[in-house]
Amino acid sequence: MVNFTENATEKCNINHDIHQTLSPVIYIFVFILGLPANCLSLYYGYLQIKAKNELGIYLCNLTVADLLYIFSLPFWLQYVLQHDNWTYDELLCxxxxxxxxxxxxxxxxxxxxxxxxxxxxxxHPFRFQCFRTMKAAVIVSIVIWTKEIITCCFVFTHAEVSMDADSHVVCFEHYPIKKWEHNVNYYRFSAGFLFPFFLLAFSYCGILRVVHKSHGTQKKKKIQIKRLVSSTVLIFLVCFGPYHILLVIRSLLENNCSFAEKIFNIYHVSLLLTTFNCVADPVLYCFSSESTYQNFAKMRDSCLTCLGCLRTETKESYPLNPPESPNRPRHEQQPDDGTERKDSCTANMGSL
Structure with missing residues (x-):
């Protein structure tokens, strides 16, 4: 049973129908697709760490953050299906x-x-090597987690459950927005979205310039890298842009129930967009890699072999010791895995 102190705020009469229609579909979709995708992403990150590649540490941390949220989706699903009525205690909220x-x-x-x-x-493949080490990646990861945990501790000082006009206990929703949330939302927009977006755009613009000038990179590979970089920035904007823009709009204009009722649906659609990040991350940063595709193909073929379903003829470029071709040279059966060496400039282009 929820134990809470009713907040001194208006009880806005808001239509929550979007939570009973669109939200459950998105939550189920992300859970079903995101859980296996992030488990495979975690495995790929492990392979990178095993190969002493600092990229694996970032990928593993990114995947852990996605998985933690995915594990909370069943609670949010039950919440919205019960017409936004939180039946657990405030701590779990x-x-x-x-x-x-x-x-x-x-x-x-x-x-x-x-x-x-x-x-x-x-x-800068031969400079700043001290920033591209396993130790540096671990330190940066600790800093990021510590910063966010300290920021979220601020949440524990405020009540996060309240009762709406329908006598439902709502979780993490305040309408109209509370005064203490204004500065938090401005911080989220500037430090949590705007500044990272400029970093992302600067980094990938630099990569695109080098790729464009590179004469040793095949045209097909250049197109692949450009598409990946463009997709990354686009997904970042789509998943996080609308939500953070609406955070600022709510902080500036939401002073009464009338405005809260008008912006409720579009705000929650933008919040649902951030959920797709759990699916986009492993697709962009893992399955777009050629070496990861090879590892995934090997894993899939191994599973099919165990099930006795592997066909005699296959279109895969990297079969896992198929019994139908025992005389195949070993160098064709065991291709080089791109994770076994540190990137040079050209190799890094291919691994983007």
């Missing part, structure tokens, strides 16, 4: 809310780390 915000801002932090790491690897 705060934990689930923190996991939501941790996913957003820790993901943003490690996306920036990955983009800067790729920038240094491609644009």
């Amino acid at each position: 705060k934990i689930c809310g923190i996991l939501l915000y941790e996913n957003i801002y820790i993901s943003v932090g490690f996306l920036c780390c990955i983009s800067i790491d790729r920038y240094l690897a491609v644009v």
Whole structure:
């Protein structure tokens, strides 16, 4: 049973229908697709760490942040299906809310780390080596987690459950927005979105300049890198841009229930967009890698072999010791895994 002190705020009569229609579909979709995708992403990060590649530390931390939020989705699903009525205690509400915000801002932090790491690897492959070590990656990861945990501790000083006009106990929702949330939202917009976006854009603009000038990179590979970089920036803007813009709008204009009722649906659509980040991260930063595709193909073929479903003829470029071709040279059965060496400038372009 929820134990809370009713907040001194208006009880806005807001239509929560979007939570019973769109939200459950998104939560189920992200959970079903995001859980296996992030587990594979975690495995890829482990392979990178095993190969002494600092990129693996950032990928693992990014994936852990996504998985923590994915594990909280069943609670949010039950919440919205019960017409926004939180039936657990306030502590669990705060934990689930923190996991939501941790996913957003820790993901943003490690996306920036990955983009800067790729920038240094491609644009300055022989400089700043001290920033591209396992030790440096661990220190940066600790700093990011510590910063976000300290920020979220601020949440525990405020009540995060309240009762709405329908006598439902709502979690992490205040309408109209409270005074103490204004400065927090401005901080989230500037430090959690705007500054990281400039870092991301600067890093990838530098990468694109080098790729464009490179004569040793194939045209097909250049197109692939450009598409990946453009997709990364686009997904960053789509997943996080609308939400943070609406945070600022709410902080500036939401002073009464009338405005809160008007902005409720679009605000929650933008919040749902941030959830897609859990699916976009592993797709962009892991499965776009050629070496990861090879590892994934090997894993898949191994599973099919165990099930006795592997066909005699396959279109895969990297089969895992198929029994139908025992005389195949070993160098064709065991291709070079791109994770076994540190990136040079050209190799880093291919691993973006």
